[in-house]
Amino acid sequence: MYAPAMARTRDCDLLIVGAGLAGGLIALALAHHRPGLDVVLVGDDPAIGGNHVWSFFDSDLDAAGADLVAPLIAHRWQGYDVRFPSFARTLRATYHSIESERLDAAVRAALPADRIRTGRRVLTTSATAAVLDDGSRIEAAGLIDARGASDLTxxxxxxxxxxxxxxxxxxxxxxxxxxxxxxxxxxxxxxxxxxxxxxxxxxxxxxxxxxxxxxxxxxxxxxxxxxxxxxxxxxxxxxxxxxxxxxxxxAMGGDFEGYWRAGGEGVAKAGVRAGLFHPTTGYSLPDAVATALLIARMPDLDGAALHDRLHAHARARWRSRGYYRMLARMLFRAGAADERYRMFDRFYRLDERLVERFYAAHSTLGDKARLLAGKPPVSVMGAIRAIAGGQVGAEARA
Missing domain, CATH: 3.30.70 (Alpha-Beta Plaits)
Known part of the structure; x- marks a missing residue:
């Protein structure tokens, strides 16, 4: 007669797979706001954050987000310049840059050394476990996959x-x-x-x-x-x-739900793997900060709760950003490739606050109308085709 198998002991409360910007910020936010939580961070690069410089405007983050990244800021400037063939301009917004070395140092200072496993590749994930390239398995109450893009097709x-x-x-x-x-x-x-x-x-x-x-x-x-x-x-x-x-x-369009599932059925996701990036610029830092703080405030971090909350968060962001995907279609499809600069030339002649809200993906209805008002810097027919291009198929269903 065989004895029943013993249930495997949980290795940690939360397992973060992917030690880039999104994963590193989640680990930092939890260390600051939930210091009693046992968090394990796994990444395939030897350094947390890899080798990157990330930059952002003051207006990209709320007060809590600014507090989270303040120790990571390596450079800060008041104002920045833009240059185009027909004009140049200085804008007044405060601009910041983060170097990945600071993210690496901050996360290593916040987590115990044995809870950081860099230089390790994850082979498979579920809502509560991951298998690493050496065959070892890490069990957790919940798992977040922040390894970067999944099936971009x-x-x-x-x-x-x-x-x-x-x-x-x-x-x-x-x-x-x-x-x-x-x-x-x-x-x-x-x-x-x-x-x-x-x-x-x-x-x-x-x-x-x-x-x-x-x-x-x-x-x-x-x-x-x-x-x-x-x-x-x-x-x-x-x-x-x-x-x-x-x-x-x-992002000009696509099937958000298909993309989410391709990154792992039933698995919570963050960062680009969750489709969390500005559709027109591709930048992900503001979303990564907001997601890290959202997770830190969640009362329940088990696998199912994480999946449902982060899926709802990412889906809501995707649905709210159709306007920016339409602008991306105009940029790429409304005119000749070597004439694309004209859209940014026109954009940077507009009000500074409108520019800031655009980069933060917080454009008002007035901003959106202003960006489309007047003669477009591309052909009218091209603009009409680009605007109409996302109103059918998967984009409309997302």
Missing amino acids: MLDLGWQKFVGQELVLAAPHGLERPIVMDASVPQIDGYRFVYCLPFGPDRVFVEDTYYSDGPVLDVSAIGDRIAAYAAQQGWSVASVGRVETGVLPV
């Missing part, structure tokens, strides 16, 4: 892709504040602009960015363009430090 996408290099210069660069968008450069592979963050008198992070139809990133060619841009600014480069690459989805 479920979504109708363009791409924002970039290569960034931190340049150490032989002499001061002379920048007083960031250049968030320099579109005076030659237009290549869609809408191209250069982004510059002055990290110090002789250090500047230069990112060459493209709103492109495809995700392929030619790192070598873009590196050569960064060198040419630096030379054009009169900067003599002594060395290159941090190098960052990225390919962000820009």
Whole structure:
């Protein structure tokens, strides 16, 4: 006669799979607001957050969100510049940058060392467990999967892709504040602009960015363009430090429910895996902060409760952002690729508060009307086709 199998002992209260921005912020928020909770964080990169610079405006976060990320901020500037072929402008908004090294240090200080398992790949997940690449299994009351994108073929996408290099210069660069968008450069592979963050008198992070139809990133060619841009600014480069690459989805439409299920049936999700990113810009930091605080406030963190609450949260965000997906369709489909810059040229001539609300995905009805008012910077028929393009099929059902 066989004795009944013993139930496996739970290893932790909450298991976070994915130690990037979304997973790291969830761990930080729980350490601050729920210090008695036993949290385990697993990620395949040796460093929490990988190798990234994330930037945001003051208006992107509420007070609680600002408090959460305050220790992570490495650089802060009052105001930023934009440049286009026909005009340039300085805007007054406060701009911040976070370097991934600070996220790594903050999470390691907040969690016990044995609860952080970096450099480990997760093979499978369920609502309450994960199997790692060495065959070991971690059991939890609840699990959140924040490993990044799942099946992006479920979504109708363009791409924002970039290569960034931190340049150490032989002499001061002379920048007083960031250049968030320099579109005076030659237009290549869609809408191209250069982004510059002055990290110090002789250090500047230069990112060459493209709103492109495809995700392929030619790192070598873009590196050569960064060198040419630096030379054009009169900067003599002594060395290159941090190098960052990225390919962000820009959502024009798609099947949200199909995308959610593709990331794991019944599994709670956060970050890009949950479809939580700005549809027009691809940026995910404001959503990652808001989701981390939402989780920290939840009274019940078991697998089913987490799944239902985070699914409802992500679905509500997706449904509320149809306007931004429509703008993305206009950007990618209403005109020629090398004319895409004209939409941002027009956008940056508008009221500063409208610009801030747009980046925070909090545009008012008046903002939305203003963005579409007047003669569009693309063909009228192209704009009509782009606006109508998401009103049928999966986008309408999402």
